[in-house]
Amino acid sequence: MTGTQNATRERIISAASKLFYSDGIRAVSVDAVAEKAGLTKRTLYYHFRSKDDLVAAYLEARDQPNLALFKRWFDEAAGELPSKVQAIFDQLARNAGHPKWKGCGFLRTSAELANLPGHPAIKIGAAHKKKFEAWLRTMFEEVGIASAARLARQILLLLDGSFAVVQLHRDPSYMETAGEAASSLVEMALRARLKGTRPRSRA
């Protein structure tokens, strides 16, 4: 076992990831990926059955690291729940300022391949967003928010909306606006919980 197989595979995925994220799927040829990875197209086709497989691998490789990053931003943020949610948006706004930032790779891929509903990459993207939504829901359930599922969806909608809008306008300030909205919605849900569990008149 030489062990080069996985290393080569990772090198190809790394090259594909940069190119696909930067330029889109159909705008990047397999030749370009192979060249960036420093090998021949034929070698690439030894490690991947097709370009579609390569695209799927590109998103698959981004799934867990992306989720981990969001969780880290949430965990390391100070303050109460609304602030911790807002922190995700604020951190994202910082990233969005970099010139190489091009929005959400999962959303952009699914938008580009919208005419291929069964494409494996789209399934991976959908699963990724579902995982994020589920994680949010558990965060809200942990503090006793009754409408945790609905609130998680609303935060997801604001997040993906800011991906799209910031990518279109190249203006990260939309991300902060989304964070404020998210914070407000979380706060409202918390107040509803307090009224429900500890019925007391507000002063």
Place this chain on the structure above:
Amino acid sequence: MTGTQNATRERIISAASKLFYSDGIRAVSVDAVAEKAGLTKRTLYYHFRSKDDLVAAYLEARDQPNLALFKRWFDEAAGELPSKVQAIFDQLARNAGHPKWKGCGFLRTSAELANLPGHPAIKIGAAHKKKFEAWLRTMFEEVGIASAARLARQILLLLDGSFAVVQLHRDPSYMETAGEAASSLVEMALRARLKGTRPRSRA
């Protein structure tokens, strides 16, 4: 002056619109558009300088009708402001159920062409969203909401978020969730206005 020029141009744009919206920009060849329009590619290139020009014309043709549709849904909806805003999302959810629905053409185009920041089609898409946001802001200003600009942005974020998420999951119920969130945010802004302009319990 035969007047056929505009008619042919419109026919080309109509064919391009269907194909670009359904399948994406780079997945549709100029030959395919010409065939769908019932003429030769060379004729198409007589009316449009390049494929990029054709893409721009495709979005340009969708700009005003799209805005008018949103305004109509808003105007014709019953109830107070929150309900009228939510009506946009509800109507959109109905459309999103149709099999040919593929999200927002402006956002999908800008996502696909994200590596060409100066592309005319992207500018048209950005301007379209800005017009919608500006219209929302005036609607909120008319009723005296102080944070009209911020609220308009938040609604826009929810709307574009639901475009992206519903297109990914093929589940229009996200659109209704976004509508509820939008309605809540509008209602909060209205309450803030009432407290500010008509101090009920305070002097």
Place this chain on the structure above:
DNA sequence: TTGTGTATATTCACTGGTCGGTATACATGG
């Protein structure tokens, strides 16, 4: 009325180049 010039509008056939994918051969380590 008829002939001619001109701008508009359309077609066929083509170019240089790129695409995703492959046939085949060669290397190298176990």
Place this chain on the structure above:
DNA sequence: CCATGTATACCGACCAGTGAATATACACAA
């Protein structure tokens, strides 16, 4: 010798865009 991995060279299909010719319609002069 065989499985793994890499390279050269190639395929047919398709791509955006073009050259050259042609059809059509109208303006205007003879």
